[in-house]
Amino acid sequence: MDFNQKTGCLKLGARLDAGEVSALWSAVGGRVRHVDASPLETCDGAGLALIWYVQKGGATVTGLRPEIAALLRPFDHLPVDPADAPPRDNSLFGQLGRAASQIWNDTRDQVAFIGEFTVTALRCAVSPGQVRWGDMWVIAQRAGVDALIVAGMVSLLTGMIMAFQSSVPLKQFGVDIFVVNLVALAILRELGPIMTAVVLAGRSGSAFAAEIGTMKVNEEIDALVTMGIEPMRFLVVPRVLAGFLVTPVLTVYANFLGVAGGFFVMMALGFPFMALWNQLVSAVGVTDVMTGTIKSFVFGILVAGVGCLRGLQTGTGASAVGVSTTRAVVSGIFLIVLVDAVFAAIFYTIQW
Amino acid sequence: MVKPIIEVFDLTAAYGDFVLLDKVTFDVRRGEVFVILGGSGCGKSTLMKHLIGLLRPAAGRILIDGGDINNASGQERADLLKKFGVMYQSGALFGSLTLEENVMLPMEEFTKLPPEARRLVARMKLSLVGLERFSGHFPSEVSGGMQKRAAIARAMALDPEVLFLDEPSAGLDPVTSAGLDELILRLNKNLGVTFVIVSHELASIYAVADRVIMLDQTKKGILAEGAPGELRDHDSNPFVHAFFHRETAEVAG
Numbered sequence: 232m233d234f235n236q237k238t239g240c241l242k243l244g245a246r247l248d249a250g251e252v253s254a255l256w257s258a259v260g261g262r263v264r265h266v267d268a269s270p271l272e273t274c275d276g277a278g279l280a281l282i283w284y285v286q287k288g289g290a291t292v293t294g295l296r297p298e299i300a301a302l303l304r305p306f307d308h309l310p311v312d313p314a315d316a317p318p319r320d321n322s323l324f325g326q327l328g329r330a331a332s333q334i335w336n337d338t339r340d341q342v343a344f345i346g347e348f349t350v351t352a353l354r355c356a357v358s359p360g361q362v363r364w365g366d367m368w369v370i371a372q373r374a375g376v377d378a379l380i381v382a383g384m385v386s387l388l389t390g391m392i393m394a395f396q397s398s399v400p401l402k403q404f405g406v407d408i409f410v411v412n413l414v415a416l417a418i419l420r421e422l423g424p425i426m427t428a429v430v431l432a433g434r435s436g437s438a439f440a441a442e443i444g445t446m447k448v449n450e451e452i453d454a455l456v457t458m459g460i461e462p463m464r465f466l467v468v469p470r471v472l473a474g475f476l477v478t479p480v481l482t483v484y485a486n487f488l489g490v491a492g493g494f495f496v497m498m499a500l501g502f503p504f505m506a507l508w509n510q511l512v513s514a515v516g517v518t519d520v521m522t523g524t525i526k527s528f529v530f531g532i533l534v535a536g537v538g539c540l541r542g543l544q545t546g547t548g549a550s551a552v553g554v555s556t557t558r559a560v561v562s563g564i565f566l567i568v569l570v571d572a573v574f575a576a577i578f579y580t581i582q583w
Numbered sequence: 584m585v586k587p588i589i590e591v592f593d594l595t596a597a598y599g600d601f602v603l604l605d606k607v608t609f610d611v612r613r614g615e616v617f618v619i620l621g622g623s624g625c626g627k628s629t630l631m632k633h634l635i636g637l638l639r640p641a642a643g644r645i646l647i648d649g650g651d652i653n654n655a656s657g658q659e660r661a662d663l664l665k666k667f668g669v670m671y672q673s674g675a676l677f678g679s680l681t682l683e684e685n686v687m688l689p690m691e692e693f694t695k696l697p698p699e700a701r702r703l704v705a706r707m708k709l710s711l712v713g714l715e716r717f718s719g720h721f722p723s724e725v726s727g728g729m730q731k732r733a734a735i736a737r738a739m740a741l742d743p744e745v746l747f748l749d750e751p752s753a754g755l756d757p758v759t760s761a762g763l764d765e766l767i768l769r770l771n772k773n774l775g776v777t778f779v780i781v782s783h784e785l786a787s788i789y790a791v792a793d794r795v796i797m798l799d800q801t802k803k804g805i806l807a808e809g810a811p812g813e814l815r816d817h818d819s820n821p822f823v824h825a826f827f828h829r830e831t832a833e834v835a836g
Contacts, residue, residue, distance in 0.1 A: 249741075253695035275742040277696055280704045302773065309710050547723040548678025 239264035247278030269294030367469040374435040375477035386485035390492025412514040414493030423486035428530035432563030436538035440559030443542025444552040474535025482527035518583040594643035605803040621798035667745040668738030674730035676722040683718035728759035
């Protein structure tokens, strides 16, 4: 194989494969005017591509063996320019338009989902026999019982950390017994419900999205629909119901452990249990416990619901399931914080 | 005689204690279209997975062009893997890549071709299977038959000597299926590619196969071997007869 720079004449060797073509391609490119292919015996797909390429570029090819020429024949009508990819407008307006239409579609999906879910849930409330209770209990176990350790640890450690961190500054004012107020109110009103809901979003919201998303990709959802089984009743209701029942229980449990964590630290710092208990009883009212628990019901519905919604929105292909799972967790956490802010405003207004 | 491209000696295939194939011996000649057929559950797909090295034989040896894929490692194994391409039953195209990118992927990994050369080779492979116009589409945007043809194009990306096709005509209409048969014959004749096809579509077996082996569940091995037309007309085994004449086993038995 050798290339004469001056005359633009390329003399090929006996073999032209991907390795040789890699070296030749950029060196020779558009400068070949004549190819002497007489020594060429074997040629792979890349070699054929090179010959085709220089030929279409206007070079003459001589001495090509008939069997190799035959291999080239199917490509006689291949256009030089690649076929147009499906048109895609990448200007600012195009991108804005796509983003807007995506937001619009997403909103429409959510409204439809909420509406359909409400109708189905009401129908199930009227005749509870329609609910798949067996599935519900299994899901509740996976979302609830299996989450006890992680939700408990997160809450316990948060309580302990808060007590540690706040005891030093409060001690400077000689009011370190008020650490109990701080830890108990923060955990019961905000942190307990929120952290439990975040744990649920990470563990179960993602699992719901992945499970339903995989079913969507495998056309199992279509199979349900054509069997006359609504996915909403079969898949979504048991999951949302499980989230609704399990989250408050987990929250109460997390609240207990969080406050206990604060107590442990305070006792280690030398406070007697009874002093802490009296402080707790005087600091915490029924409304403080209520606000956290009420919120947790809503968080449970939201996290489970958005997990199912993202699962049902899954597109095609393996990567779509990953996208749905991520969206389930992100939307779940976002909704938790958003709804918590709304609750804060409501509770402030009614002075709970 | 030319050395066969695939040689299988006393292959025993088993899942744990459950033996599916017991001491199977056959070979595939260079340049032929070889079909593995048999009823459901007789181990066709298992046999193919052994041939391409996805499953390890419980006993016996498989040589592809003289190399033992189960005992090869490193560069030797990589070279062996380049000798064949596989089309999986559902295509197994990567959903996040366009058809063209799917075909370019093996070239990107195993050759130093510049991007424009890879693109051109990919377009040529796609044009061989009649999909030139769809090179920029994603697998989900084309039909099932097109996905299978694109999967064949991807399997051919590195110019393998052998192409394994797992049930190429399953789930396709007769016209598309016939188009696929024609494609197989064309590639076989023009490029000299050896085909090993797992199938039970009678029509396409008659159309493409030079030689078939028929596996059987109870015999745990090869029930019949030969050209399909001959097996149809001359084989005395009742099950083989039933298979080629589309009768139920009871009638045959």
